[in-house]
Amino acid sequence: MPILPYTLIDVFTDQPFGGNQLAVFQPEAELPKELMQKIARELNLSETVFLYPAANQENTRKLRIFTPKMELPMAGHPTIGAAFVLADTAPGLPHTGMVSWMFEEQVGVLSVTVHRKDGGTIRTEMKQPVPGFEEPFQDRQLAAHLLSVTEEDLHESRPVQTVSSGVPFLYIPLRSLDAVKRISFRLDVWEQQFSGLDIFAFATETVHSDSSVHSRMFAPAMGIPEDPATGAASGPLGAYLTRHGIIPFNDMGIARIRSEQGIELGRPSFIDITIAKSGNGIKEVTIGGQSVVIGKGEIYIKG
Helix, strand or coil, rough: CCEEEEEEEECCCCCCCCCEEEEEECCCCCCCCHHHHHHHHHHHHCCEEEECCCCCCCCCCCEEEECCCCCCCCCHHHHHHHHHHHCCCCCCCCCCEEEEEEEECCCCEEEEEEEECCCEEEEEEEECCEEEECCCCCHHHHHHHHHCCHHHHCCCCCEEEEEECCCCCEEEEECCCCHHHCCCCCCCHHHHCCCCCCCEECCCCCCCCCCCCCCCCEHHHHCCCECCCCCCHHHHHEEEECCCCCCCCCCCCCEEEEEECCCHHHCCEEEEEEEEECCCCCEEEEECCCCEEEEEEEEEECC
């Protein structure tokens, strides 16, 4: 009976049982898509990632990323977590310093940086595609109804808007931390009016003083009722916050943002976002954070 070992880690946290869970597989040969999907469904985590040799020898690895329901073209916490796990086994890494890798995902080749100190990995970062913006969503009352809040709870000067770096999210800005905490996601409204679209709600009032934004994300189409940390949404979130003047750029054209997420789920997560501009446009989006190994396991495959 074939045995597939995996590493279980918590991503975007420095504490066990925080952040977003991730299973990382490194099979010797590429598995059928149907089998990878079954494994992801069996583990029932937000995402499961499979690392394979890169198609182009100049790149480091190819990633296949699955939620319990579907394969994703790109995702943040699996990319960050995959780099963290790979750093445990990759030969020749510096005892202290940085190393850059290139990961192949369906949206293209993404740059990942591993930061090392005293023989361990202390942080991983990834560059994301520059996000695209859709026209603002006009039915703000419907957006509020989706979250079981009032239209007055929505921030009056910030648009409800879809932004994407490969996976589209509808960003709903709320006025207060209290409004974010009061969210009760209406699955029936989502199925009727927003089906297939991931929903990201946030406020700039935060629990932690070193955070910039308090976030929650809902993705029923992916099989994720609520996600404790969403890397793929964090780059576009940073782009939204800077484009609409909510977070300013410094004199070097850099904006540094920290998103706190997962607090309502009892899994506090902290995602660092860096947005660099060129002229009036965004030229680079980077997200990063810490991870911890929480365990290891095996999946038994019959046949």
